[in-house]
Amino acid sequence: YDPYEFELPAFDKAAIVAQARINEIQGVRQTWFCGAWQRYGFHEDGIRSSMNVAKRIHDFEKEKFTTLYENRLPLYKQMFENAAMKTSLNSDLLAAISFQESQWDPKAKSNMGVRGMMMVTLETAALVGVEKRLNPEQNINGGAKYFSMLQQKNKIGLTEADKLSITLASYNLGPTNIKNIANSINNDVEKVTWSEIKNKLKTVKGSDLNLVDKESYSRGQQAIDYVNRVREFYLLMNAHDCVAPKDQLIFF
Numbered sequence: 001y002d003p004y005e006f007e008l009p010a011f012d013k014a015a016i017v018a019q020a021r022i023n024e025i026q027g028v029r030q031t032w033f034c035g036a037w038q039r040y041g042f043h044e045d046g047i048r049s050s051m052n053v054a055k056r057i058h059d060f061e062k063e064k065f066t067t068l069y070e071n072r073l074p075l076y077k078q079m080f081e082n083a084a085m086k087t088s089l090n091s092d093l094l095a096a097i098s099f100q101e102s103q104w105d106p107k108a109k110s111n112m113g114v115r116g117m118m119m120v121t122l123e124t125a126a127l128v129g130v131e132k133r134l135n136p137e138q139n140i141n142g143g144a145k146y147f148s149m150l151q152q153k154n155k156i157g158l159t160e161a162d163k164l165s166i167t168l169a170s171y172n173l174g175p176t177n178i179k180n181i182a183n184s185i186n187n188d189v190e191k192v193t194w195s196e197i198k199n200k201l202k203t204v205k206g207s208d209l210n211l212v213d214k215e216s217y218s219r220g221q222q223a224i225d226y227v228n229r230v231r232e233f234y235l236l237m238n239a240h241d242c243v244a245p246k247d248q249l250i251f252f
Contacts, residue, residue, distance in 0.1 A: 008041040026053070027060055065099065065236055072104045076117065079137050083144035089151075090249055092241065094118075094144050096234035097171070100226065101143075106136035118143025147171055156182045156189040156197075161250040165194040165227050168251075169201070172226040173219070177209050194252045198224050227251070 011019075019038055026032055034053040039045035073095065080098070084091035095104075101119035102108035109115045113122060116139035125133050128149075130142035150170050156178065157163035170178045181200045182189040204220030214222070231251040238248050 009037060011041075026056060032056065062236070064103075065233060066240075068099070068104055069236075069240055076104060076106075076136055076140065079140045083141045086141065087144045087148035089144055089148055092237040092243070093230075093234055093249060094140065094147070096230050096237055097143070097147065097168070098140065099233045100230050106139065107134055115139070116143075118146075120146070150175055156192050158191055158193050161252050162192075162194040164249060165231075165252045166197055168227045168230055169194075169197065169223045173201075173209070173223040194227075 009015075015037075022033060022038060032053045034046070034049040036042060036046035036049070038049040076098075077091075077095070080095045081091045083089070084094055098104055098117045102117050104117065106117050108117070108119065110119065114120060115133040117136050118139050120128075120130055120133050120139055120142050122133075124146050125131075125142060128142040128145040130138045132138050133142075147167070151163070151167045153175070154163055154167050154170065156166050166178060166182075178197065179189070181197055181204070182192045185192050185196050185200060201220035201224050202218075204218065204223075206219035209219060234249065234251075237243075
């Protein structure tokens with residue numbers, strides 16, 4: 001075996017005081033800190049601190065969702081309900097997609113050129129008849145119409161739950177990319193499950209799809225997380241709206 005020498009950090013009094021105050025800056029400007037230095041310097045301390053940050057982010061997002069649900073969603077709730085009626089979709093699902101996309105901000109935009117409540121691209125806007133992407137009603141109607149089109153055209157999935165999750169992934173990653181992944185699993189795409197798609201997505205990089213990864217955050221993993229987060233926000237919507245479990249959509 002090769003010999004290795006390890007050195008653990010030596011914490012002085014100032015460092016110990018700083019450890020106790022770390023929560024004062026956690027989450028400020030959406031920035032979070034983790035590392036073995038937050039405890040005793042061992043590997044398990046690094047893991048523990050990262051798990052603590054993950055939980056804090058999760059709790060932070062839930063708190064933010066509740067705040068925006070009470071203060072921002074009421075401005076647009078009727079728009080989601082109207083769009084749902086036009087497309088035969090679930091209004092809470094549309095609202096959950098929109099929260100994931102824009103946090104119900106009609107002026108939201110990304111450096112990839114998508115805009116508005118449902119983060120509609122120029123190409124999609126032209127397809128579904130959206131003239132002003134920053135108009136919340138147009139954007140919601142356009143996003144709902146596009147999602148409905150994806151859902152109607154989608155043949156991939158063994159169950160309705162599979163199909164819903166796969167359609168969400170298509171909304172995020174593009175239907176052609178999801179179709180190609182499904183075909184690589186089984187030529188009979190109706191037998192392909194979301195679990196199988198998800199396992200493939202774990203290996204997909206942005207360069208494989210002519211898209212861009214966010215540093216070490218692969219484009220495939222982003223699509224998986226997108227589906228998971230929409231599901232979570234949908235369930236939060238149901239909880240706030242007191243929707244009975246038997247009336248809730250099943251994702252996977």
